[in-house]
Amino acid sequence: MAIEVLIFYLLAGVAIAAAAGVVLARNPVHSAVSLVLSFVNVAAIYVMLRAEFLAVAQVIVYTGAIIVLVLFVLMLVQQQDLPEFHGGRPLRRAVGFLLGLVLLAEVAAAILTRSLRGAPGSWPPEAVAAVGGNIQAIGRELYSVYMLPIQATALLLLAATVGALFLARPELIEERLAVARRLFTISLAHPRGVDPLQPVAELPGPHDNERKPAGGDRVLVMARNAEEFTEQPAWGEIRR
């Protein structure tokens, strides 16, 4: 069994070192990369703990989505304006590390003196293997016992989506209004063609201009002479 312990130490060591990198790195992007490394190692530890589905979910959700989003935001927020780690506040840093050490000591004491143990659960490895594997077991448990929580989670995610949409909607660039609301082509040679306010008295006959179906729903007006000036149905649509 020693090999497993070795692997665990390797993975845990990298995970902790990478986690320390998150806190210590000056550049937030380096922090994010460290975090990814930490998460992937933790995912590998999940596999050791017979939680394959969780391992994959960890990689997909945390590294594949959340950290990618963080990087996205980091890139939108420009680098040179980000506050530096070593920018003063030494007191708080000292207090932070001190608190951390104290807490670590406490937790270590708690773990080492732990005597309380709960009752064994109903999913020993044999039972999990009997239903087909970790995923199948989680599925069974999730969609029977935890039906209500999972629906609540779905609601939570929905609410989060709506909230994010509300938060992140950028102030739209002032929409340029469609200036043209008239129904004309203009002819530079036609006395009425350059003066849009005059009502159209007479329209050219069908022989004068031919409308040519061009592509899809578009037509092209085929002008035969320079004076031609035709009614057009298209102007007045608002852009986009």
Next chain:
Amino acid sequence: MDWEPLIVSYLFGFVLLNVLLLAMAYMTWLERRLVAFFQDRIGPNRTGPFGLLQPIADAVKLISKEDIVPANADRLVFLVAPLLSFVLAPLGALVVPFGDAVTVFGRQVNLYVIDINVAALYFLAVGSMGVYGIILGGYASGNRYSLLGALRSTAQVISYELVLGLSLVGIFILTGSLSLVDILRVQQRTLVLGGLELPNWFLLSQPLAFVLFLIAAVAETNRAPFDLPEAETELIAGYFTEYSGFRFSFYFLAEYINMIVVSLIAATLFLGGIDGPFVDGVWWLAVKAFIFLFFYVWLRATLPRFRYDQLMGLAWKVLLPLALINIGVTGLVRLWGIGAL
């Protein structure tokens, strides 16, 4: 501890990696020849017979070029990002079953590297990790075009990852397993429809999911018409604008290996993988993967490029609802099939 299967797996993985690299090299040759054919050109035909040695010449050229690091690049990340991209690309192929167990030197050897019960999710996870190479490369170049390419890639991959995953849920419902080996076994059965004997390929039972998977896979691998992160005419080359020499070639390798891996997975999931008429075998998988690769090249030669907002709109407004509908319908049919409805 039993070391033998582990060593066999490593050996098989090693062989697989080399096959993938070789396939990738000839994929570049094939793509150039095919696009040339589509475009009324000849394509590379000078290096060796039919230009078959062209990939080697390309590799030698790329390796011998100078490796330039821009002055205002984030040096460490800049150097690591292409490697990340390249290392993660072939990992997806580890779960593809290349056939049933064969006997080599009196030992049973499975023709896949690993069979894990989360194989399909593993493929998605590796795919979602692959984007880091692009994001970090684009960020670290210190170039605004690269940064925009990285931003585009981020949004694109997150959106299409979702569609890619949801399009597979129908298959999971039908097979009750996420293991590609199990999914393949289900497809190797025969489906009798009326008097017609059909292979039980999921292409037939999940056609909508197949189309969705195909679109999402093209977007996921950043190929035309979804090649926004590297759009030459807009962002010059997007995230790898600043890369040169062999670091550039890592991105190049990663893109083509990704294409091959996605084609293999698609062939396994929807077209029955190694299943085929006459004799089952890895050649059928190769033929099917080739069809996908041809499709990739065909798309590239034909279609214009989407715009960023149109791309996102397509994913969220069209593909995602369709994927959800597909899941709903499949679930209902399955319940009806086992009499639970």
Next chain:
Amino acid sequence: MIDFTQPTPVLLSEERQITETRRELVLNMGPQHPSTHGVLRVRLTLEGEMVVACDPVIGYLHRGVEKLGESHRYAQIVPWTDRTDYVAAPSNNLGYVLAVEKLCGIEAPERAQYWRMIMAELARIASHLVWLGTHALDIGALSVSLYTFRDRELILDIFEKFCGARLTTNMMEIGGFSRQIPPALPEMVRDFCRYLPKAIREYEDLLTENPIWLARTKGVGIVEPEIAISYSLTGACLRGSGVNYDVRKAMPYLLYDRIDFAVPLGTHGDVYDRYLVRVEEMRQSIRIIEQCLDQVPADGPLMAYESNYVIPPHERVMTTAEDMQRHFIWVIKGFSPPKGEVYHAVEHSKGELGYYIVSDGSPIPYRMRIRSPDFVNLQSLPYMAQGAMLADVVALIGTIDIVLGSVDR
């Protein structure tokens, strides 16, 4: 904030202090960028991928063609005009020689006029083919560009057959053509006219109904007709907005009034309409060429030799004394047109190409000014790019159809 409802938001960098805030990203597009069609530089202020301000910077290909015109004799300027819009060189020649002919009061013989029309329309088709290929390439359709360049070769072959050069043809001369028409040329042009409609159908199959092409071009870069006029756009940029103005119809030159052809007008004024208009213009050009080939006299003079401003023909130089003297003076000193100023415009493939020449009676122009259409059309880029996406800017540069040689001159 800029008021976008106002029609002329031309943003010079001095006028608007572009401050790079956290949200805005200033992207320098060009002069070395694959889709700015040469050495155009566009300074884009982006918010995310949305264009807040767009500031074209030109002049990277400025060679002082107008100034060169003030130090060369009239006949020597013709090759310079090739180099302005090198994609449609014969049309530039045509604009210049027509202006000088107007100044001198010469008219080319009828046969030469027909052939000038044929060459100008071929140049229009060649230019539109280059435009279509590069525009499609910018939007991402890879193959169309190779098809259009393949077909453009046929036009260049015709040019080569006629004058020996393919790109900078220098084919027209003041007074007509001094070359003879090769006997095989009319049939070559006819073959091309029979071939091209099929090719255009091929491009349209790839693009016109393609959903991605529609999504990328419809509703993008709308220029309303009033705005188009106020920017003094010409060519397809103007006609795509539905304004009926074509120099060939409005101020007919050569023999365009004898030809039956239509001017396509768009109805929405967006990139897609300009695409449709240009594709239709190619078809109309073929009609014009075919009619010209039907009407052109089989033989007859190609040069207005009766005029004193034109170099005399070779056989007369060798036989008569006064023609020999004239020839000598023409070659040594050049000809001196009357004093005065003249403007002549032709419908170039990109719009109204005008040459303004001031003559002080000496053999070299006092001032020459080129109104190049794409220089003027380019001014509408900031208007079209307001609120567009980054990818649209590429499509908009493509739809204006600029050639930097002509913009910067």
Next chain:
Amino acid sequence: MSELTTAHFLFLSAALFIIGMVGVLTRRNVLIIFMCVELMLNAVNVSFIGFAWEQNALTGQIFALFVIAVAAAEAVIGLGIVMALSRRLDTVDIDEVRQLRE
């Protein structure tokens, strides 16, 4: 080195949690604080799954799954707030944000 025990995982969990906590306490960049919070959530998951492994139960894994879901929701909202913050106040410095409130 004998066998893997729950204590191994609990120490890992504690270490990750405390590193995350120190990060939250010492860093000023909102985004790094955000990442540290994710680290802490992840540390809790390690404990959950470790206990589930020890007790042969799935409850811990399922709780971890819920934590991941909540983390996703938190990421969406948190990053939305960061974006709004940087847009409104032009800063992602947590101290400046507090100073502006006063």
